[in-house]
Amino acid sequence: MVQTHAIPPVRITEAPLSTEPLEAIRRVIERGCQLLDAENYFEWLATCADDLEYSIRAYSPEIRNEVTWLEKDHKGLEVLFKQLPMHESYKGQFRRILGWTGSAGHDPAKRIFAVESSLCVYHTDLHGASVLYCTAKYRDNFRFESGVPVMCSRMVLMDTRRLPFGSHIPI
Amino acid sequence: MKGNETFYSIPWEDLPPTHYVDNRIFCDQKIFDIEQRTIFSKVWKFVCCESELAGTNDFRTTTVAGVPLLIVRGPDAKIRAMVNSCSHRGVKLVEEPAGNARKFECLFHRWTYDARGRCIDIPREEGYACVKIDKAQCGLKQVRCESTRGLVFVNLDDDAAPLEDYLAGCLSVFDDVFGQVELEVLHFHEQVLDTDWKHWQETNMELYHEYLHVLNRKTGMIDPAYFNRAWHAFENGHMAVDPLIIQYEKMQGSASREEQTLPGLKPNEIRILDIFPDVMLNCRASVLRIDTQIPLAAGKTLVQFRGLGVKGEPEQMRRQRIRDHAEFWGPFGRNLPEDALATERQKETMGKASKYSLMAREENRLTQDDFPVREFYRQWERLTGLRAASASMLPE
Numbered sequence: 001m002v003q004t005h006a007i008p009p010v011r012i013t014e015a016p017l018s019t020e021p022l023e024a025i026r027r028v029i030e031r032g033c034q035l036l037d038a039e040n041y042f043e044w045l046a047t048c049a050d051d052l053e054y055s056i057r058a059y060s061p062e063i064r065n066e067v068t069w070l071e072k073d074h075k076g077l078e079v080l081f082k083q084l085p086m087h088e089s090y091k092g093q094f095r096r097i098l099g100w101t102g103s104a105g106h107d108p109a110k111r112i113f114a115v116e117s118s119l120c121v122y123h124t125d126l127h128g129a130s131v132l133y134c135t136a137k138y139r140d141n142f143r144f145e146s147g148v149p150v151m152c153s154r155m156v157l158m159d160t161r162r163l164p165f166g167s168h169i170p171i
Numbered sequence: 172m173k174g175n176e177t178f179y180s181i182p183w184e185d186l187p188p189t190h191y192v193d194n195r196i197f198c199d200q201k202i203f204d205i206e207q208r209t210i211f212s213k214v215w216k217f218v219c220c221e222s223e224l225a226g227t228n229d230f231r232t233t234t235v236a237g238v239p240l241l242i243v244r245g246p247d248a249k250i251r252a253m254v255n256s257c258s259h260r261g262v263k264l265v266e267e268p269a270g271n272a273r274k275f276e277c278l279f280h281r282w283t284y285d286a287r288g289r290c291i292d293i294p295r296e297e298g299y300a301c302v303k304i305d306k307a308q309c310g311l312k313q314v315r316c317e318s319t320r321g322l323v324f325v326n327l328d329d330d331a332a333p334l335e336d337y338l339a340g341c342l343s344v345f346d347d348v349f350g351q352v353e354l355e356v357l358h359f360h361e362q363v364l365d366t367d368w369k370h371w372q373e374t375n376m377e378l379y380h381e382y383l384h385v386l387n388r389k390t391g392m393i394d395p396a397y398f399n400r401a402w403h404a405f406e407n408g409h410m411a412v413d414p415l416i417i418q419y420e421k422m423q424g425s426a427s428r429e430e431q432t433l434p435g436l437k438p439n440e441i442r443i444l445d446i447f448p449d450v451m452l453n454c455r456a457s458v459l460r461i462d463t464q465i466p467l468a469a470g471k472t473l474v475q476f477r478g479l480g481v482k483g484e485p486e487q488m489r490r491q492r493i494r495d496h497a498e499f500w501g502p503f504g505r506n507l508p509e510d511a512l513a514t515e516r517q518k519e520t521m522g523k524a525s526k527y528s529l530m531a532r533e534e535n536r537l538t539q540d541d542f543p544v545r546e547f548y549r550q551w552e553r554l555t556g557l558r559a560a561s562a563s564m565l566p567e
Contacts, residue, residue, distance in 0.1 A: 069497055088383060090512055
């Protein structure tokens with residue numbers, strides 16, 4: 001099988017991430033969910049690194065391989081957000097519910113901290129009916145810049161493979 | 172109503188009956204059942220690609236006209252289709268969408284079948300001696316299965332003409348691609364759409380709807396050549412339109428696909444083929460998309476979306492092809508959610524607020540002519556015995 005991972009796996013060290021950096025990263029992820037829920041896409045992008053790599057992936061048992069549903073760098077996301085008003089979209093409100101966040105490793109050489117978080121996303125339509133849109137995991141890489149965690153990559157790993165509807169908006 | 176102004180006065184009764192359809196055909200469950208019986212149980216139905224069954228004992232499961240099927244590449248390398256139902260008491264044998272198995276064991280009473288569908292074990296088989304039933308009679312019902320160009324088709328009708336007769340040469344539209352490289356599936360996803368299967372197929376046929384997509388408006392419809400592409404009808408309702416060169420670079424964020432255009436195509440070429448009743452092949456230069464459907468009920472369908480690339484290609488090329496596919500056709504792609512949105516918004520009014528749908532564009536069978544959808548419904552009428560314009564039986 002041809003490997004399609006855009007983001008190399010983080011080297012796992014012996015020592016897990018200590019509480020303080022993990023909590024700081026968790027707060028950034030939460031803030032990111034708030035901004036995305038509020039559709040403040042540019043503000044969310046501004047919290048990410050300039051070399052951000054973003055992708056949405058799933059494992060397809062039908063073809064027994066990983067599939068990529070979206071893959072964009074920082075510039076690509078910027079263009080997408082600018083062009084969103086040009087597209088026809090399902091209307092309503094997404095609500096991201098973050099579950100647990102745990103350390104997935106630390107690469108001291110590259111000063112990258114990897115975390116995973118569980119996620120449920122709900123959608124409420126214009127008539128007030130809510131549905132579970134998807135469950136997924138965020139697999140994020142962060143580095144600290146001037147003491148502030150900055151996300152340099154996000155891989156959204158979807159559990160849900162049959163979405164209620166398609167979307168142009170990153171999860 | 173007296174006193175009200177009238178702005179809606181389409182003269183339906185004056186139109187040729189080929190130029191509109193009665194919208195009850197999209198929401199009437201009786202008509203859906205007729206379609207399942209007269210179309211989906213009788214035609215050659217695309218079910219998967221050979222690359223999804225690459226290895227010995229690889230299998231896929233699917234459903235055609237309500238019949239669950241198991242498609243297996245046996246130890247003799249032959250691909251077979253069989254009914255995915257235990258011969259004993261009908262338990263669905265295999266739930267997984269895909270996998271690899273030398274045998275299939277029913278969870279209920281442990282009747283077991285091999286990869287060719289032969290029954291190889293019945294626990295305490297002697298219990299059936301009184302009625303002289305044994306394993307040899309209890310294999311899985313075989314279903315007609317043929318492949319062409321790496322595409323696997325099945326037919327529930329044992330008396331149907333061969334696959335190539337049914338296709339009537341339509342796949343020749345892509346022979347300069349299929350003939351040069353071996354393709355494999357690099358993307359798969361499904362979506363249940365709250366729309367009738369025919370509405371999805373219409374969207375894949377009629378190009379007038381490209382006004383829906385900003386990417387198409389900016390990279391395709393800006394070219395005068397866009398409007399001068401001829402539609403070609405094959406026997407049995409299949410349709411193809413002349414190709415076009417897309418100017419991807421005209422949309423910010425979009426880039427030319429020249430370097431990764433599939434062999435056999437011109438750089439940045441788009442090429443489309445619709446195979447009756449529910450399949451579309453759409454090649455946007457670097458990646459081939461195949462849609463196929465499993466109609467679930469009147470006004471509800473499961474669409475399977477596949478993206479194909481070149482087997483064994485270098486990783487970098489594969490990654491670019493995957494990005495190209497996701498850009499337009501992934502669940503978060505630019506176009507696919509828009510197509511689904513539009514067709515789902517049709518459903519609520521079908522047969523109620525909206526009695527008829529207009530299919531009356533005539534432009535010398537060029538790009539945005541409704542010729543392909545009219546031809547689709549002529550084939551639909553031939554098989555169902557119904558008249559699309561009145562949702563009633565055709566006169567004898």
